[in-house]
Amino acid sequence: MSRHDLTLLTDFYELTMMQGYYEKGQNETVIFDVFFRQNPSNGGYSICAGLEQVIEYVKNLNFTYEDVDYLRSLGMFSEDFLHYLSGFHFTGDIYAIPEGTVIFPKEPVIKVIAPIMEAQLVETAILNIINHQCLIATKASRVVFAAGGDGIMEFGLRRAQGPDAGLYGARAAIIGGCIGTSNVLAGQRFNVPVLGTHAHSWIMSFPDEYTAFKTYAQLYPDNCILLVDTYDTLKSGVPNAIRVFEEMRAAGISMKKYGIRLDSGDLAYLSKQARAMLDEAGFTDAVISASNDLDEYLLHDLKIQQAAITSWGVGTNLITSKDCPSFGGVYKLAAIQDESGQFVPKIKISENTEKITNPGNKTIYRIYDKTTGKVRADLICFVDETYDTDQDLLLFDPIETWKKTRLPGGTYTMREILVPVFRNGECVYQSPSVMEIAEYCKQEKKTLWEETKRLFYPHQVYVDLSESLYEVKKSLLDQMDMD
């Protein structure tokens, strides 16, 4: 399970295509866009995550002797090409939307500008990393939204799809708004809070529940959340917890953070009963936390039913994004440089209008309402287009083009959200810490209307094309023989 780089973490066809380009001496610079077509779980937005791992991956790209030997053993690659691979490193440019940014379908999250052989190789790993972390960050953000201010802890490691899914899933969950994770390795690697107290096995390893609780409270008076459902929550668990809290109080031991955790049964009913029992005994500051197959939908309903829970542990459904376990990011050719150095826009058509790609060398401006600071729309345009926010801005739907909005000059602001990450193979971007990204993400979500954050049938933010981009796209489509 040790591994120094992920160079071979690629689809085999990337290598057969690379050799094809190599044999043909065809290595023109191209542009590939990473984008996705739909927010997970029918949401109104997604959260960008995974860039730091993409950067590490690209920096460490190299074929070791062992890798080259392995590829030789497959009997499909020429010695010339293998020799080329042994000297391979990435020499291109990469632009990306910073982690923690709110993102929307169809806009390039990452743009790779590189010789085609290099741009092709990196496709699979970039998609793998971005698809995974965007998915979990987005799911976490939904769960956090449903909790309406309560803390969400990420508890899913044991059900994650392998070690990395646990590790980077925890990272993405923190970016999306979780206050901590049970995953110790994630705590160490990303300097994020780790949380947790004990399991049923702790209780079962003692002669009785009371002794197990008492022992735990004496060991950890400052973080003592007792799991009360091993035998019977209301008849045994909560009374035993109260007895222990009373004894600690009587002994003059102050407990910083203490309370109970519910892990089965009806959480609305049990939490209200437990709250009454704790309050009755004078433990009004005792925390009631809950876990047990939670997701944003159940959490939303439990909040409506006024469950007396203020701290939530979310496992399986968050770490696998259970109702939507893949993000669907794709990597599509947008332009090829010709001999004169111009990028010739390329388009991938489809019977499905939604699946037609946006051609050319593009960037994205986010447009905010000047008064509220809320996002009005995203505008995808060519990199050489310029805008003057003192002028009116005409936005129109790129499919239903009669849907138009004119923003009067002076009423909006614009921010370019794609930033340079690699230039000529050199990394020019310094990733913030995960907690900094999480804080930035929190601010980012404040730029969304509540209608966009809603769990069910949210308002979709407009992602429009500039007039120039729209015209180029239209003329490329017209050139195609579609009959």
Place this chain on the structure above:
Amino acid sequence: MSRHDLTLLTDFYELTMMQGYYEKGQNETVIFDVFFRQNPSNGGYSICAGLEQVIEYVKNLNFTYEDVDYLRSLGMFSEDFLHYLSGFHFTGDIYAIPEGTVIFPKEPVIKVIAPIMEAQLVETAILNIINHQCLIATKASRVVFAAGGDGIMEFGLRRAQGPDAGLYGARAAIIGGCIGTSNVLAGQRFNVPVLGTHAHSWIMSFPDEYTAFKTYAQLYPDNCILLVDTYDTLKSGVPNAIRVFEEMRAAGISMKKYGIRLDSGDLAYLSKQARAMLDEAGFTDAVISASNDLDEYLLHDLKIQQAAITSWGVGTNLITSKDCPSFGGVYKLAAIQDESGQFVPKIKISENTEKITNPGNKTIYRIYDKTTGKVRADLICFVDETYDTDQDLLLFDPIETWKKTRLPGGTYTMREILVPVFRNGECVYQSPSVMEIAEYCKQEKKTLWEETKRLFYPHQVYVDLSESLYEVKKSLLDQMDMD
């Protein structure tokens, strides 16, 4: 992304509990069982996978100076305990069902017998690894079943939940019956076949589709599967492919494996049309392969509609097990050794009868019909029970106990399926190669009735308890104060 061991890949509460046991001087030997409660996707069986990675993990368990420093920085652990951790290694026994074996709910897939501090630490990573690989191996097996003999290729790396999910997911997919993977790293690490030809970007980087196909065919005449849906499958893609195949034939170049790949549109319709066009041109041995959001259900339907496809690439839905993205394996305390060295059975009760655990030090016998070689049932019993297959064997449902079957002596055979993997911390098991495991798994599936392999509402195989185990469980339940 480099990492030497997964020691800190654990839930924080494992460490707080460990310190609890350490402080109390409580380190009796215990038994934990890993088991699951339901087959994924409402199936009739699951496939065991992941043991090799569990073994690696246990062998490499150790807290480095860096790990200890990190834990110290959390301010919750004593120097004594940290010192204990710095010398930690696993000293216990582990029993497991070999990879590739068909498994059923409620039976221990792994059994850990170790001092409680050690047994507790390894919980999370073992569950993480087993839950992931069993899930994907089982999903792959379902997809392979639906394909009724056609080859299934695993193509999901770009949509997997992180690098490990791609790597170990590919491993598990091969165990479950896939004939190859697109994942080159998996090919290198596990010596399994890697497959793939080219993407849409290959076609788009040439002036036209014909030139792209021709170039590819000249480069790879022995493995030339042309992707025909970049522009228009039947009007452009298939005719251009046929033109190239004709030119190769005219030039006297024999092509070993050649054909087309469909990646969009209605696969039943397009494949039948393409088959007719290829046959008409004399290319009756041209392969038609397909990809595009396939899963076992769509594959099943496409087979019913006689789609002319004999080779399938399955991505997202397999590598994430989309309709059921977690396996649900749990790790439950089954027994604690007393001073006399006896294991005292422990039980975890629940309001839900199905969730009550099986106590004690157990093993599993698989019972086969002597004539057909098919599985009759699994029998969970205590390790010290013995059976004589010349005698009648009474099986009964552990919940609906009036449901009984008597197998006459001489008509059945028994095989113990839990085998020793670690003894006193030493690994005593040699993992077979992945391809050996895949072959074993193929044989294993032949021991299942077709009714159990069915995708929808399959027949569930009986997992029964021995009479002794049933009696001990019943008396433990009776002792509990359930009122």
